[in-house]
Amino acid sequence: MNTLKRIFVVVLVFVLAEVIAISFKGNDILDRSIVLGLGVDKAGEELLVTAEILSPGNGSEQVGTYSKIVTARGKTVAEAIRVMTEQTGKETSLGQCVLVVFGEEYFTQQDFSDTISYLSSSNSFKESSSICCCLGSAQDLFNKTEALSRSVSLSLVRMLREQAQNVAIPSNVLLQFVRSQRELSCTGYLNLIRYVSSENQDVQNPDKPQGFFLYDSVAVFCQNKFVCLVDSDLTKGFALIANKVTGNTFICQQGDEKVTVVVNSKKVGVSLNEQDGVTIKVTLTVSRARADSVESGGIFSSKQRKQISQETMDNVQKQAEEQIQQFLRYQQQYNFDIVNLHQAYRKKYGSKPWVCQLSTTDIPITLQVEVKAM
Numbered sequence: 001m002n003t004l005k006r007i008f009v010v011v012l013v014f015v016l017a018e019v020i021a022i023s024f025k026g027n028d029i030l031d032r033s034i035v036l037g038l039g040v041d042k043a044g045e046e047l048l049v050t051a052e053i054l055s056p057g058n059g060s061e062q063v064g065t066y067s068k069i070v071t072a073r074g075k076t077v078a079e080a081i082r083v084m085t086e087q088t089g090k091e092t093s094l095g096q097c098v099l100v101v102f103g104e105e106y107f108t109q110q111d112f113s114d115t116i117s118y119l120s121s122s123n124s125f126k127e128s129s130s131i132c133c134c135l136g137s138a139q140d141l142f143n144k145t146e147a148l149s150r151s152v153s154l155s156l157v158r159m160l161r162e163q164a165q166n167v168a169i170p171s172n173v174l175l176q177f178v179r180s181q182r183e184l185s186c187t188g189y190l191n192l193i194r195y196v197s198s199e200n201q202d203v204q205n206p207d208k209p210q211g212f213f214l215y216d217s218v219a220v221f222c223q224n225k226f227v228c229l230v231d232s233d234l235t236k237g238f239a240l241i242a243n244k245v246t247g248n249t250f251i252c253q254q255g256d257e258k259v260t261v262v263v264n265s266k267k268v269g270v271s272l273n274e275q276d277g278v279t280i281k282v283t284l285t286v287s288r289a290r291a292d293s294v295e296s297g298g299i300f301s302s303k304q305r306k307q308i309s310q311e312t313m314d315n316v317q318k319q320a321e322e323q324i325q326q327f328l329r330y331q332q333q334y335n336f337d338i339v340n341l342h343q344a345y346r347k348k349y350g351s352k353p354w355v356c357q358l359s360t361t362d363i364p365i366t367l368q369v370e371v372k373a374m
Helices: 002-023 026-030 077-088 104-109 113-120 138-142 152-166 174-180 232-240 310-333 341-349 353-357
Strands: 032-043 046-054 068-074 091-093 099-102 130-134 187-198 210-222 225-230 249-254 257-272 278-288 365-373
Touching (some): 032 077, 032 104, 068 077, 077 091, 099 138, 104 130, 104 225, 130 152, 130 174, 152 210, 232 310, 249 310
Parallel strands (some): 099 130, 130 187, 278 365
Antiparallel strands (some): 046 068, 210 225, 249 257
């Protein structure tokens, strides 16, 4: 009986594949410019939109590795996209766009609500697309393809989605950012990207530019308007109280040895206390930094807990408290909330106007940090 079921499933899959192949209209793809990444810059009274595009119409190129940069101007992103369609002779498709980057002059000087509304209301645009901002222009950022020897859009998305949360960098997507700008304190953040040139070590191509992206800072926005930058040191404190973000490292003196300790997992709780203030409880599980993230076992693994002394864990706790407090003071100074302080009040009082309008500077905060060894 099981054999008959397997045969039926195989036949069904084969038939479905044939139907899809027959129904597929290749010309629909050939007539489109598939956008991987989109950059938006301010250009006087207009916007300069930069798109990294895959072009399936060029049959000799390999789709997935070949891309080109196209730019267009318009009073809005929608108009610039239309101009782009006219320039390329193909419909500009945003259905596969995985990245949106706002240039420095655009995100610091202009309310970009219309752009966010255009993207979030599009039926084809992915709500899971990564969204960030950059120092300098987004156009320059997308033109770093040669230096990276690969797609800028795919490189940045991989960093933000796969690497960021493991190296203590919170990251954001379109849906989360849109919600943050509409709910409670109406504040949220975007990762701040900057390109850093590096020395060319390629003897065969000595004139080829080389470099890499850094994304260790964030920019804060309220109702799609720029508030302030959170530098790399302050972002460490933010990362410690951001859910699903691990990888913070601490250097401690343990006897005659300097020990590097890394956060492997954590629990973060934000709740109201009896004084109607907010208590942030952070439990960090740490281990000594390893040369490889893959668990290999062996006699060294069994001694992992013993390798971290209580003195070292106390030191980690002190450093973590200082980093978090430093970030919380900065958050109060600029009156924004990207760690869900207002959410704690909403759980008890609902979305009442006074809850949404509550200033971060008026919220008493009690911080509790606990450190455990693996």
